[in-house]
Structure formats: structure tokens, C-alpha cells
Amino acid sequence: MNSSAFLANVGRHRVLTPVLGVGAAAAVSAIVLVGDPTTPGGFLPPCPTKTFLHIDCPGCGSTRALYSLLHGDIQAALAYNALGVIAMVLLVTAFVAHVIGLWRGRTVRSWQHWRYTPMIALVATSIWFVVRNLPFAPFSSLKV
Numbered sequence: 070m071n072s073s074a075f076l077a078n079v080g081r082h083r084v085l086t087p088v089l090g091v092g093a094a095a096a097v098s099a100i101v102l103v104g105d106p107t108t109p110g111g112f113l114p115p116c117p118t119k120t121f122l123h124i125d126c127p128g129c130g131s132t133r134a135l136y137s138l139l140h141g142d143i144q145a146a147l148a149y150n151a152l153g154v155i156a157m158v159l160l161v162t163a164f165v166a167h168v169i170g171l172w173r174g175r176t177v178r179s180w181q182h183w184r185y186t187p188m189i190a191l192v193a194t195s196i197w198f199v200v201r202n203l204p205f206a207p208f209s210s211l212k213v
Contacts, residue, residue: 083171090164102139106132127152127198130213149213152197 104113118126130150135157137146146154159180166179180186201211 086171087164087168090168098135098139101132101136104132106136124202125198125212127194127201129201131156133213151211152193 101113104111106113113132116126116129118124119129128150131153134146134149134153137143137149138154138157143154163179163181166177170177176182200208201213203209
């Protein structure tokens, strides 16, 4: 592959990656909007952990939180899954940083490049998993 073909290929990916990312997000959003996970009996499947183990996993309520966010109801989204909402915001900022990096031709450092990000994510997810399943107040209100 000569250098001009390589540069043309890179140029296409600078546009292709963000377009695919936005397209995937739009498709997921459309499915969630049509599926209305806040109404039981829809075509969106319930969480298997909640169904079989009768406990809330760290992701339980994330689909309903996304549905609420798409309707502009931030309070309901946080009630369904506060950690999920924070994760969605962080993922959007990471995507925006990635797109800016593609357009500039260099990496834009964001939260996902921090040294302790994996450990912080693991600890936060573990704490959220335990806390939202505690059967007494004030933690019982975190159950969805």
C-alpha cells in the first residue's frame, strides 16, 4: 500500500468512526423509545440477574434511565440508575473527545486515559451493586 492510499484510508476513517458511533447510538435510542421499558410486557427483555436472582445488578434500570433521559426526565433517570446515568455522560464525553482527536489528528486525553480509571470504575460498580441491594432505608429506595 502506497502512502497516498494509506492517507486516503485514514481520512475515510476520521469520518466513518463518528458516523458509525452516532448511527449506533441513534439506533439504540430508537429501539428504547419504541420499546418503552417503563411499561411491563414490552419487547425489551428484562435484566436476567433481576429475573433469575431477584437482585438488582449494577446495570438494572439503565434502559429505563436512557428512556427517561431521551424524554428529558433527568430525575426519573437518576432514580432508575444513577451510576448508569453517570456512565452514559462519561461515555458521551469520551466519544466527543475521540471525535475531536480524529479531527485534529492526535489523541485528546480524556477520563478513560487516566491511570486509575479501571480501578475507580470497578470499585464504584461494586459499591453500587452492594448498596442498591441493601434491604433497609435509605438504601432500599435505590432498588428498581
